[in-house]
Amino acid sequence: SDPLGQQLNQVKGEKNEYYGFTSFSCLSTYAEYVPMWRLDWLKEAGYKMTNLVPLTSEAYPEFVNKVYFSNTKFTLEDVKEIYRAFTQDDPDGNGLDDTYGSVYTGTDSDVYNSYVMFGFVNDENYFYLDPELEDYVPYFAYSPYRDCLKFITEMLDRGFMRPLPDNNAVEEELSAVWKNGKIGFMNAISGSSILGFDEQAMNRLPLSILQSDPEATFVVTPAPGTDGKFKPYRTFDWNPECTYPVGIQVSDEKLERLMQILEYSYFGEDWLRYKLGISGVHYVWAGEPLQSSVIMDKPENIPPKYSGLGTPVFGQFGNIDFIDDTKIYFGYDAFTTQLVTYFDHYNQGGYYANSFWIRPGKYYSEYTMPETLYDRFTVTKEKTYKDIMAVHDDFVKKVWAGEIIHMDNEWDEYIRQIYGAGLKSWVDIWNSKQIDTFDEF
Template sequence: MFVSTKIKKKEGFLNMKRIVSMLLLLTMLCLVACSDTEVITPDQTSATTAESTTSAQSTAATTTQASTTEMQNPFAERLELTYLVRFTHNYDADRWDELELEEKFNIDLNVWTIDAYNAEQCTMMAAAGDWADTGYINGYDPVRAYNEGLTRNISLEQIRTMLPEYYSILEGNPIGFKVNHIQDEPDHYYGLSFCYAQNNYWYHTNCFRLDWLENIGYPISDLTEVKITAESFQQASEDVVFLSNHVFPYEEFLDILRAFTEDDPDGNGVDDTFGAMWPLTGPSYGSHWTDLYTGMFGITSAYTTWLYYDETSDNYVPSYALPGWRDFLVFINEMLTKGYMNYMVDVSGGDYGGNFYSAILTGNYGHFPLDTWFNMNPGSPPRIEMGIPQGFLEKAPEAQFVVVPAIVGPEGKGGNKRYVDLPFRDGPWGTWTFGHTCTDEKLERALALLQYTHFNDEGFYRYY
């Protein structure tokens, strides 16, 4: 039985072998039939084999080369970058941050110890034909430097591909494409324009005494407490300053000014309070300190030369030719006549800030514009640092403050002057330049350094 079974298996194996052989033969015949009819000699066969081998090797080499290109280190070659910015005139070489960045970007960072804000030093530098590969030089005009051959241009494509975060800022604020643009060189720039968020901030914020609002029946529900940790602000660290998105309609605002004046909001039984101070010492066109009030009527009094579009005349006219200016004059005249607002008293010999804070710190006003740069800022000058809120608390320890959006006027308008008009700055105050010695290779490295230290969270918080 065992032998018989083995023979049958062997026969089956032989049959299978024959079938496989036939299939291979048929496959070869099909391949020959489908190929060219040219007869290949043994020599040609060798040549073809060699050619195929060479082709395969070439393909393999190309694939290997492509693979190598993808993995290539963009910073393989060590480059020297000369660097000049503000505050480097007292720079100590080989600081820890310099050494870290040199290693990361494979560069020798040569920081020049010139005062980049000193016009005389920068002029002497330019006279010698020198300009740093990359940096911010305030003491010499960047357009003049370019025209004198001291700096190079940078193309929009280089910005887009090498500094995409900055390019996205340009896309979000298209006017930036026009700033620092070289007029006769399309899509090329004198340098990178500084970008500021201050154009998003009002020059003055709209502030009320929160405790007074509650006392006269105007509570605010959506309050967010501001906790101040600065040591000099300890008195105002908690339960003093609040933010809110509440917007008072125009009629309510008028009633609030009345109630602050007539309804004894501080509860002392003395008629010594006012709705607000008109922050001028007498009749005047106004300033950015008055913009919160003129802004209710669509006018910023900080810019006396601006023209406004007038819908009634379909023309551009000065502010005093607008219906809004007439309505503002009616408003301010009524507030001053009724005593809901009063003029600022000159107690500081013409010093505007001294006059303003002297009046506010009496604790007698319920509404006031706050300069967003100085108030609640531990780095402010002493006079202002003792303003809102800590100086105020010396007079009224119970005071609470709430900052809300701009006042909205009768036509639904509101706002005031921004800290800067545009998010971009050019000229000596706002141009990051690249010297004539900055090759394209150096430019790529300089932009990589800039990207890491200014647009990357890791680099920004470590080196800022």
Template structure:
């Protein structure tokens, strides 16, 4: 009995030990897999074989050096005739990217030198050559330069692709013929240019108050100069959205002309001045009728339904009628036409005898610049006798349909031709092109700090911040105060890319009070409100290279017949020689269509292959 009991106990102990061993083995296996230490230990139990333990070693892959291969890269840009070998930025980039950057001491704007280089076959690996003997497409077609694909851009310089995607028409600029994803070079991208109004409307604020149309000071924003020594003129300028109706405009012009607004007792003032339509006049003149001076802007006509240039756009008739009537009544004066219009404009505005006029939207910022001191309104209040005159700047008036528009300096940030493309020599293989892109990605898109460093220089050496870094203005160091090794053109190793500065302008104005026209417009939501979006825009990017080439030839032929008709009608309308403008307008339009406009409309303007204008993020990006 005792022996059987002893055997039973022994059996139970053995079974207990077996279960314990199995449990420990399973627990250990699960722990190894969950922690993921890189070593896997597994136990397998079968009825035929004992437990087998295996250990697998995982090795760490050796880090690959993306810049292992060494390259010599020749480099040419504009303004580098005085290049100093071994400058600080060259040395930094050579060390980082394992290259020898051979910057040519040349100026890409020197026509003779550039022609000599190309004729001799001396083509840099990477270059910007505004005065090249051939345009970029000809350079490519002649085998002087090579192309770069969109995929290569995505892989090697993603910042360029990302910035272009914000206004995607950029992907249609400078394409290789017949391709939609291959380019002849890098297209310039100047975001600031398409977020800027070149012109603005200016009114003599004292006159406005004197004739009963004053603006409450709470609705105006004061100007503050950044130019030391000119602070006394801060009270001379204000910004506002006038919201004066078209009837108000006509009444104000009348009172400025007839009611002696300057109080000198002499009938010698004018309500406004008419100037031939240019980029100076859009907001104050033609923009009141929904169009701008630029013939590349096309509009859908409310009567014919066709897409047409301004000279065949029905509101153009109403514009000419208004100008003619205002001149006839004496409410608008005109330039004499004996000297250049710019000189006569400067002279007339300096008399302070015109109440409403167009101005360069930022000219008054440069109060110490002799180039800008001749323009209004500063050419008035900088005179001792007019030092207290006040002016208000902004979108002041609405047109007859209650709206007003202006034209942005650039329709988009991009461009064509030798001044707008940076190129790559045909001798550059993909490996070297990738390294060039690596450098450009680093200097232009990798960070705000690097962008500033390789475009504006070293903080504390080339400039200092007026206030908070990257939000305030740069105070640049005079060249004479720079050590030799820090002198010279700074924008050498980066792409021509200018990001949006809208938020910086607003921050600078809100924090330090430095208001001028554009931050005022952006901050108050007026930029998008007044910027004109045409139905279509005449350019190769929107039409495609082949259709645009056909258009250029057809337009040159059509203009031989159309231009005399257009000029004659405008001249007679402005001089008051047309008794019934509506009747003559119909005859004028028929004449245009019969002499070439119909063909232009059918073949190009209404052509569905000519895509409509798309602003992208033009009105929302602020960076």
């Protein structure tokens, strides 16, 4: 019933004929990073968080009641005031002027204090219906991008966000800054890095801080900002880059048998046995089965008759190429499992609701638009991209140099110039009703 899935790997000019099985996942509802605040600092500043629920960790039980979930959603004005308080009001109580609201690198490692707060991503394949222009435009002509730049420059100018140089070691620099425990709002790597079994967890938030400050507490919230939403790892769950091709020589009988095997090993109730092994032998549940974390046993503890061929661990047969359940996909990792459960309960519409995730208005790909318009736009973009980016780069250079005094006026002139440089020809294509909106998929 999915219109996009029915187009992938389809034999051109033929109905209901495909080259193979296209894989899919849950990655359109998975966030690589999550917004993480210092809960102890928020309390010090007088903020009361709603529906606080602690994260339970089997990997680090000594840090019980240190990380929480809350459905408190801070507005843009809230964030500004919180950053101010974190910077000026000595939230750690050491009497020194050594704390900041957040840091800024301009990379994907700190998206929740920049464009994600304003409901968009810096992906040029995303086109948004601009509320002022009433055109479908890429992010760099989208009016919330202007508002994002205004927010960032204000926070940097007032000293509430600490800038870090944009270089090849951004993650390392961010990790070092966060480890000092002097930043109030951070972008934490999601999944098993958060009090989980990931081997890098000790070097990542929040453990990197808890090792030196065991009294610190943290809270994960929805994306801040009135229009803020979680940034998905992928736009769609379908993945045409991962396909199981079927040879033309395969008979209908063999194809039917192949599909039975795939259904049994990838979709059936026994999938976990093929992926993880036998409960009680290769792993145990930390709590309620299918609702808590999986704790894998050490390879040396597995009896020889249950170990994998040529390895002491269980041989993998089932994989995640056809798994659309986030909890299963990430092996029932404690943080991911509890994050999904929490927001499924406390977010209106649940964790998987599109309103919880950033989505494009329209999306540029060969699968989401008529072939003629796809080809036309590809050629148009190739001809005009350099001139359009020259206008954009010049504007952004002025922004970071502090040369923009009246952003709204300068933005209007920027839009006039960028349309004249070729964006108008983009808009003429993307406004076409022949291109379906994301909601159609």
